Amino acid sequence: MQEATVPAQVAPIRDFLEPFLGPASGIVVSAAIFVVVLFAVYVLNKSVLNPLVERLLDRQGLEPHARRPLNKIATFVVLFAGVTVAFGAAGYDDFLQSLATIAAAATLAVGFALQDVIRNFVAGIFIYTDKPFKIGDWIEWDDNSGVVEDISFRVTRVRTFDNELLTVPNHALTSGVVKNPVAKKTLRLKFVFGIDYEDDIDRATEIIVEEADAHEGILDDPAPSVRLNELADSYIGLQSRIWIDNPSRSDFVKIRADYVQSVKERFDEADITIPFPQRTVSGRDAWEEPTAFGGQP
DSSP, rough: OOOOOOOGGGHHHHHHHHHGGGGGGHHHHHHHHHHHHHHHHHHHHIIIIHHHHHHHHTTTOOOHHHHHHHHHHHHHHHHHHHHHHHHHTOOOHHHHHHHHHHHHHHHHHHHHHHHHHHHHHHHHHHHHOOSSTTTTOOOEEEEEEEEEOOOOOOOEEEETTTEEEEEEEEEHHSOEEEOOTTSEEEEEEEEEEOTTTTSOHHHHHHHHHHHHHHHHHOOOOSSSSSEEEEEEEOEEOOOOOEEEEOOOHHHHHHHHHHHHHHHHHHHHHHTTOOOOOOOOOOOSSOOOGGGGOOOOO
């Protein structure tokens, strides 16, 4: 490194130290300026900028796990700017220009080599700011589902309901559709009960609603409802719509299973049939044995 040019403001200090340190006086003064400026930036960041960033992130309603990495990035940016200012104040302008050129070339090379990492990093920022889900949420995407255990800037870790841990690149969760059934305080469940064409539709509807009203896990407001939504080949489809509070995966599965079982038992008591698919095969003309099997030509 070439000797730094001491700023004019501190030239008297260099001249004062020159009889004691000789030619090294300029280097000592420049190094002292560098250390003092860098220390001042560090103190300014700790006492003013860091608390300010914390308040801004807190105002955005970000979770603690999201605030920590963002705060570290802000600290890195401030300290990098402090190093740049310290080099300039110490008179290392030529070195700073060379460093900037090297850094630009290195950034370009690293950018090409780490395209996927950068893409996931940017996607992670969108996850932190848009908040489509948070730790503890049950999410579904593509053909996968599970509970979010950790969110970082590069990947999101999801625990499946088979107790498998999926490490998902963040861009996979921002480039497609992610379903978050527990994002709101309530969740609507739908289930189609099929009854026979000869069964009483009104009676079946009453049973479906009564069992929904009797279940403590199903909300009264919004009220359960039933709609005839299908006339299939072998059954009439009655779609039940119910709402549950503070949904989770376990609540969703258990409440639906209990509810469907109770309706099935009531159907059995009322002689309402849940039919299975049936098919009748018929032909227009009487069947004749082919000649190959001994029939008449």
